[in-house]
Amino acid sequence: MMRPRVLVLAPDADRYLAELGALASSGTELVAAPAAQGALDDPRAFPVVLGQPDIVAEYLAGGAEVRWIQSTWAGVGPLLSQARRGFVLTGVKDVFGAPITDYVMAYVLAFEIKLRERLGRQARRSWWPEDSGSPTGKTMGILGTGSIGRHLAKVAAAFGMRVTGLSRSGRRVDGFDAVFPVRRLAEFLSEADYVVCTLPDTPATRGLLDKDAFAALKKSAYLVNVGRGPVLDEFALADALERGDMAGAALDVFVEEPLPRDNPLWHARNCIVTAHVAARSLPADIAAIFRENYERFLSGESLKFRIDIDRGY
Template identity: 40%
Template sequence: MGGTHKPNILVFSPIQTEVDAYADRIRNSGFISVKTAKTLEEAEKYLPGTEVILGWNFPTQLLCKPIASSVRWFQSMGAGVNDLIADQSIPQNITLTRIMDQFGAYISEYVFLFLLDIVKDGPRMKQSQLERRWDPFISETLKGKTIGIAGLGSIGAELVRKARAFDMYVHGLSFSGKQATLVDLHFTPDQWGEFVKDLDYLVLTLPLTNSTYHIINQDLLLAMKPNAYLINVGRGALIDEGDLLSVMREGHLQGAVLDVFETEPLPKEHAFWSMPNVFVTSHLSGPSTINEVSNFFIENLKRFSSEQPLSGMVDRNRGY
């Protein structure tokens, strides 16, 4: 092909404005064979001859049908691909890639928004203003506190960098240990109990795999300090939510910041909504922006066209 092959591309998202914006960006970069789909029927219509899919909530059951026999590569618009890996209908010969290195700034700012609000007692200040009450008090500081970051990929690494700026002690847990030198103390997955016991804040940025499903359970939560905080910006099912509820109702753990849940949207009747020491947000800490996802995909398209290795390759056996 010699670097000249321009593949047929299908952009899929249930959101019309999104698919159009992606298609425009891709065409403007010189890849002109782009179709868009937002429903299963449209996907069926445009799949024949498609080699590359950029997708979000794609009807993957189509990928094992003859109409999809030309598909060679599927680029997810997000970072988490546990649903795609678990999906047995995606043929092994289709390369899966996920977005990488895009969420560090967003997610680390989200985490530190809450850490600072907690340590400086933002709610008390807001309440004083509402009551027109002059209320000087001495707050705590993040300096000297210990933060534990589970998962030291691009998001975890950016959290470490920000924690350093606040003079925190930083512990880390990771599977590969490649980034062990970033942190003051590094732990491996067989050392969870050791990892959590001294932390003031535990932040989860792990992918969801068979080995991380419900990794945070009653035993681990009770191994944490009673005044510690748990922050989850990874995947909801990293935490056994029933265990977290009962442990927090017993008064062990000072609070939790949860951006992801096993069922999303979080059901209206769920106890988390009304617990005073649980902060619930709507899976918004690491947004996939059209701008950044497009840039990542277009760079990968250039690699694909010139037969270079793609960025963000997913290892189905490893789970991310």
């Protein structure tokens, strides 16, 4: 049987090729392209694409036709507008939970021990014996109860935290003390000491955390965003931080990346900005998912981690 040709479309495409050697050995033709234009200039057809969503979206916009796209990212926002082109879209799950949890808990602990203030005092040679806080007994509210949210919930609970979740349905999920439906967002936010956003960028989530949402928070609450930037209103967040309506924030994702130099979040009170580093796509992990799905594709089986285009995840 003819094995479908695969286009690997990502800046680090060569790294993926190195991980997919077994497929090449079994007769699958693999072609690497770091950018969309190079792939569009190739006259060959590529029924299967393994690639970075924003670059794949450019490739599709250029008129390419494919049958299946395997994303190298957890978020597939750039591809959602292309969804009616007749292809199957699969995502990435069960590989980002650990690194994102590390990121979130690192900043929870940093806020609790007042790390920024202590470092500032050290720089000024100022002795500051202020007591630290503790996550134990506090509530972490996680927006999103998928694989990342569940992994984080387990670790937060091990720190003695009460863990609540927010999902579209509010259906109970193991590992969460309670799960709220989206219609009870204000109540969910009002109970949390730490609000952690793991949500994807979809029409339903875009702008969910707005001025009214920030007004529902405790003044002592912190926000950590490891989902997608468009889920929150950045200017409303900066205003809430400056007014002292909330205690602080750690943000790894933004509407525009790199974050523009004139964005107010750079200098907002007690706001930590990081450059989308909470989790990165490791070729070895993504390639393992792709290899399994490729064999499923050949045999006509259902693919793992298929994206529901209407929901965006």
